[in-house]
Amino acid sequence: MSNMAKAFVNGKAFIPFITCGDPSLAVTEQLVYAMEEAGADLIELGIPFSDPTAEGPVIQEANVRALSGGVTTDRIFAMVEKIRKHTQIPMAFMTYANVVFSYGTERFIQTASELGMDALILPDVPYEEKEEFDIPCRQHGIDLISLIAPTSHDRIRTIARDAAGFVYCVSSMGVTGSRREIKTNIQEMVNLVKKEKEIPCAVGFGISTPDQAAQMAAQSDGVIVGSAIVKLCAVHGAGAVPYVKEYVRQMKNAIR
Amino acid sequence: MSKGRYGIHGGQYIPETLMNAVLELEEAYETYKNDPEFQRELTELLNEYAGRPSRLYYAKRMTEDLGGAKIYLKREDLNHTGAHKINNVLGQALLARRMGKTRLIAETGAGQHGVATATAAAMFGMECEVFIGKEDTERQALNVYRMRLLGAKVHPVSTGTGTLKDAVSETMREWTRRVEDTHYVLGSCMGPHPFPMIVRDFQAVISKEIKAQLLEKEGKLPDAVLACVGGGSNAIGTFYHFIEDATVRLIGCEAAGRGVNTAETAATIATGRLGIFHGMKSYFCQDAYGQIAPVYSISAGLDYPGIGPEHADLYDRGRAEYVAITDEEAVSAFEYLSRLEGIIPAIESAHAVAYARKLAPQMRRDQIIVITLSGRGDKDCAAIARYRGEDLYE
Numbered sequence: 207m208s209n210m211a212k213a214f215v216n217g218k219a220f221i222p223f224i225t226c227g228d229p230s231l232a233v234t235e236q237l238v239y240a241m242e243e244a245g246a247d248l249i250e251l252g253i254p255f256s257d258p259t260a261e262g263p264v265i266q267e268a269n270v271r272a273l274s275g276g277v278t279t280d281r282i283f284a285m286v287e288k289i290r291k292h293t294q295i296p297m298a299f300m301t302y303a304n305v306v307f308s309y310g311t312e313r314f315i316q317t318a319s320e321l322g323m324d325a326l327i328l329p330d331v332p333y334e335e336k337e338e339f340d341i342p343c344r345q346h347g348i349d350l351i352s353l354i355a356p357t358s359h360d361r362i363r364t365i366a367r368d369a370a371g372f373v374y375c376v377s378s379m380g381v382t383g384s385r386r387e388i389k390t391n392i393q394e395m396v397n398l399v400k401k402e403k404e405i406p407c408a409v410g411f412g413i414s415t416p417d418q419a420a421q422m423a424a425q426s427d428g429v430i431v432g433s434a435i436v437k438l439c440a441v442h443g444a445g446a447v448p449y450v451k452e453y454v455r456q457m458k459n460a461i462r
Numbered sequence: 463m464s465k466g467r468y469g470i471h472g473g474q475y476i477p478e479t480l481m482n483a484v485l486e487l488e489e490a491y492e493t494y495k496n497d498p499e500f501q502r503e504l505t506e507l508l509n510e511y512a513g514r515p516s517r518l519y520y521a522k523r524m525t526e527d528l529g530g531a532k533i534y535l536k537r538e539d540l541n542h543t544g545a546h547k548i549n550n551v552l553g554q555a556l557l558a559r560r561m562g563k564t565r566l567i568a569e570t571g572a573g574q575h576g577v578a579t580a581t582a583a584a585m586f587g588m589e590c591e592v593f594i595g596k597e598d599t600e601r602q603a604l605n606v607y608r609m610r611l612l613g614a615k616v617h618p619v620s621t622g623t624g625t626l627k628d629a630v631s632e633t634m635r636e637w638t639r640r641v642e643d644t645h646y647v648l649g650s651c652m653g654p655h656p657f658p659m660i661v662r663d664f665q666a667v668i669s670k671e672i673k674a675q676l677l678e679k680e681g682k683l684p685d686a687v688l689a690c691v692g693g694g695s696n697a698i699g700t701f702y703h704f705i706e707d708a709t710v711r712l713i714g715c716e717a718a719g720r721g722v723n724t725a726e727t728a729a730t731i732a733t734g735r736l737g738i739f740h741g742m743k744s745y746f747c748q749d750a751y752g753q754i755a756p757v758y759s760i761s762a763g764l765d766y767p768g769i770g771p772e773h774a775d776l777y778d779r780g781r782a783e784y785v786a787i788t789d790e791e792a793v794s795a796f797e798y799l800s801r802l803e804g805i806i807p808a809i810e811s812a813h814a815v816a817y818a819r820k821l822a823p824q825m826r827r828d829q830i831i832v833i834t835l836s837g838r839g840d841k842d843c844a845a846i847a848r849y850r851g852e853d854l855y856e
Binding site: 255256257259260262263266273278279280302303304305306307308309329330331332333334335353354355356357358359361365376379380381 | 464465473474475476477478479480481482483621622627628631634635638639640641735736737738739740741746748750751752753754
């Protein structure tokens, strides 16, 4: 079993997202350990980008904070190297195409793989453009995660057929950030995927409360939460670790 | 392989949420571009509403003053709303209406594209929202008022540098939020396919007219055509029908800001490198880790860290040249054309005028330069006065 697949063996998966370097890489590292202890099954590490077009205000601001603190791709790689001495929890990088491309796509993916990263999520790379990233990913044993959206309709089958790791189901229209309710028929999206391929489906965008998480998990294999956690980092700064840990514990309990 | 490639540039690097919208747009465009009824309606709007064809004016005093090549000005500044932007907007608004969309959204830098979009929305009875960088709402206050007057809702964008790139990002975010009834009227030959192609096709009327008008006046092709370049829509329109004419030099004039050797520049070809941003692969001003640079130019319309993919390819192929013009050179050209020809150009277009001042004296008197005046300069008067140390509102 791949390390990535282990994320989906412990009941429904809880997948927290944090922005690397917000407020510092030292805190990011501590957050990874704390979230694992609290029951996280897979951790998404956001590499900040200056102009994150798929993000709402909360994660946009986290990117600004991280970048103004001097975070770079190389420093994040160094942090991952340290983390991998302590834990083998499945981890995915989530960033934008230009961060990978400008580093040298092949070089970025090879380095990430050698450091023990399991997956890569690029929200601005749709199915049509995935090849230039997917070929090196497959070569180096990294899953390039495919996203499907409420507007995907008949694209879902094609996307699912080529998907690896898990399918990221975007729950709502718009950018990341919490929403009062999620109206999309998630079950239908998940069914379309599963008809094509037996692959885990995790739902993200707009989820912040344990109730929402439970509702989404009931229709899928896992739940991704970003903005709600990043908000805790914004409010508590260097003191965020216990707050995030408690939040992750509650969320995992809600979907168990 | 993905669609919409210009050499290695272009493509469709956008969130999955928007993919069906751009596919639907491409399909609609392929249908209507060859539809005689659509073309008839567009031509009628361009002629009767926007005032096309725009004039090709022989700038006699400028020609004499520079003492070299003969200079013609393609007067896009005389179009309704005061810039070339209306050419593309009327095309896209018509397309959006055929697609059953009832709401237009747009980004704007100098405000000209926002004004053009608000204008078309008013005329077609559509809802309109425009995103403009906070910084630019101050530089282009007059255009902000015009948009509101035309019934558009104007959203100042304070994220990032509060300029054009942030306005584009915010409009993309808005489009992912509400795509069903909304068309994103992208203002330049950039973004994901099919936008660079659609915008180029709608702006190509500029070079089509230049070619016919100059053949009538001079019986030959120009030796060089000049246009300013931010994303590059008026430039691609100016170049397009001359790309196959190898004797015609195609020259794009980028904004060097305070100079290409300073951090305060927006000259993408001079200082950028290959990247992926705003839906396309092209050249971008960025740091070593791919973070997009906070660019600068006195001109809000050229204050953009990228360039359209077709320009990037024309550059790679050596077919077009790109030169960088500083704020100071552009302001000086703004004043020069005003005094010499009685034409106040947009500060964007003044970048092309500035390069003509350098180029014309090196050319023979029987050679011809055409400069596209992409817009008029009324919107810039307050900012240029301020640049020269005079406050109009004191």
